[in-house]
Amino acid sequence: MWTACAGPRDPVGPGGAPRGSALYQYSVIDALLAGVFDGDLTCGALKRHGDFGIGAFNQLDGELVLYQGVAYRIRFDGSVHEVSDDQRVPNAFATVFAPTQTIALPAGATLQDLQAELARRLRPSAAYAIEVRGPFAAMTARAPEPAKPPYPELAAHLAAHPHTFELTATHGVGIGFWLPAYLARVNIPGLHLHYLADDHKRGGHVLGFRGDGRLEVRVMELSGVNIELSRRPELDQIDLRRDRQRDTQRVETGDRRPAGE
Ligand SMILES: [Zn+2]
Numbered sequence: 001m002w003t004a005c006a007g008p009r010d011p012v013g014p015g016g017a018p019r020g021s022a023l024y025q026y027s028v029i030d031a032l033l034a035g036v037f038d039g040d041l042t043c044g045a046l047k048r049h050g051d052f053g054i055g056a057f058n059q060l061d062g063e064l065v066l067y068q069g070v071a072y073r074i075r076f077d078g079s080v081h082e083v084s085d086d087q088r089v090p091n092a093f094a095t096v097f098a099p100t101q102t103i104a105l106p107a108g109a110t111l112q113d114l115q116a117e118l119a120r121r122l123r124p125s126a127a128y129a130i131e132v133r134g135p136f137a138a139m140t141a142r143a144p145e146p147a148k149p150p151y152p153e154l155a156a157h158l159a160a161h162p163h164t165f166e167l168t169a170t171h172g173v174g175i176g177f178w179l180p181a182y183l184a185r186v187n188i189p190g191l192h193l194h195y196l197a198d199d200h201k202r203g204g205h206v207l208g209f210r211g212d213g214r215l216e217v218r219v220m221e222l223s224g225v226n227i228e229l230s231r232r233p234e235l236d237q238i239d240l241r242r243d244r245q246r247d248t249q250r251v252e253t254g255d256r257r258p259a260g261e
Contacts, residue, residue, distance in 0.1 A: 020220035021096040023127060023177065024049035027230035028186040032056060032091045033247045034238035035151040039230050043071045044085030046092050052129060054176050054194040055092025057083075060157065061146040063205050065196045066094055067175055072196060074203040076145040076163040080196070090230070093177060093187065095129050099218035108137075109211045115191050117217075118178050125180055127222040132174040132193065137212035139167040141195045141204030142254060155250045164254065165204055172197035174206050177222075186227060188248060207254045 026041040037060045046053065047069060055064035062073040064083075071083045103121065105113060114132060122128055145161040152160070176193035183189060193206040249255065 018100045018221070019223045020098050020100060020129065021050065021222065022224040022226050023093060023095050023129070023222045024226050024228070025093045025187060026055070026089060026228045027091045028227065029091065029188055029248065030185050030240060030244050031230065031235050031238065033154045033244045033251065034240075035153045035157075036230070036232060036234045036238060037090050037147050037151045038234070039088055039090035039232060041089050041092065041228070041230075042085055043083055043087045043089065046089065046094055047071065047085070050094030050096045052097035052131075052175060053092060053094030054192065055089050056144070058088045058090055059146040060090075060144045060151075060154075063143045063194055063203070064089060064092060065175065065194045065203060066092075067173065067196055072200065072203070074141075074143045074194070074196075076143045076161070078143065078163075078165050078202055078204070080200050080203050095220070095222060097129055097131065097220055099131065099220045101219040101221075103217040103219060105211060105215040105217060107211065107213050109215055111191075111206065111208045114215070114217065118191060122178060122219070127180060127183070127225060128178040129220045129222060130174075130176055130178050130191065130193065131218040133216045133218070134173070134209070135169070135171050135212040136167070136209045137169065138208075138210045139170050139172075139195055139206070140208040141165045141167065141202070142207055143204040153247065155247045158251060164207065165202065167197070167202055169212065170197050170202065171199075172203070174209070176206075183225065184245060184248070187225075188252060192252070
């Protein structure tokens with residue numbers, strides 16, 4: 001059900017459904033996949049574009065969660081730390097979150113169930129910010145170990161240093177984005193979620209979950225996507241023509257097989 005939420009940040013689209021803020025993103029996913037693990041955007045600058053978002057940190061030192069205006073780092077040892085505004089990121093995505101739609105998932109729903117429900121309910125041409133509030137009976141999350149230069153490609157780094165957390169009976173929130181296929185070279189198509197436990201002690205990039213009871217999903221249709229391009233010289237050293245969809249899939253699903261298998 002749509003609930004009206006008109007305002008300066010919520011222009012009503014041609015279809016009549018309310019829309020929220022634009023997605024702000026720094027750099028492009030193909031650069032991260034290719035091993036550009038450093039950027040110049042600070043967390044302080046990221047927060048000027050939103051209170052809700054996800055991303056990575058320089059050197060790939062943990063997963064970034066921006067929730068209710070506070071930025072957190074989830075390290076490869078599973079610990080969660082609030083980060084200072086001077087920390088820099090190679091890639092990040094943020095918006096001002098003002099949900100316009102709520103979806104209830106039945107008891108025991110999984111990540112796959114959520115993906116199916118979003119695919120059924122949301123317009124394939126549109127982009128959305130997504131918040132999934134648990135309790136979760138099970139949550140599988142991941143955070144990367146910092147890389148040493150010269151950096152490998154992302155999928156190879158994650159496969160060589162797997163740090164996956166199997167959380168049980170955890171309360172918290174999954175936050176992220178549901179993006180159309182045509183954004184594949186600049187962002188992750190489909191669902192990309194990071195988890196932050198309510199006690200701020202666990203989290204990570206979401207690889208799977210099972211809800212404990214009913215899960216509430218809050219959705220905001222994004223009004224657009226604004227990309228700030230990284231000016232790091234490393235971007236000019238990578239092959240930006242290569243199709244990295246297989247890498248995206250490996251990274252997203254936690255598949256550790258070498259490329260080509
Ligand atoms: Zn992620």
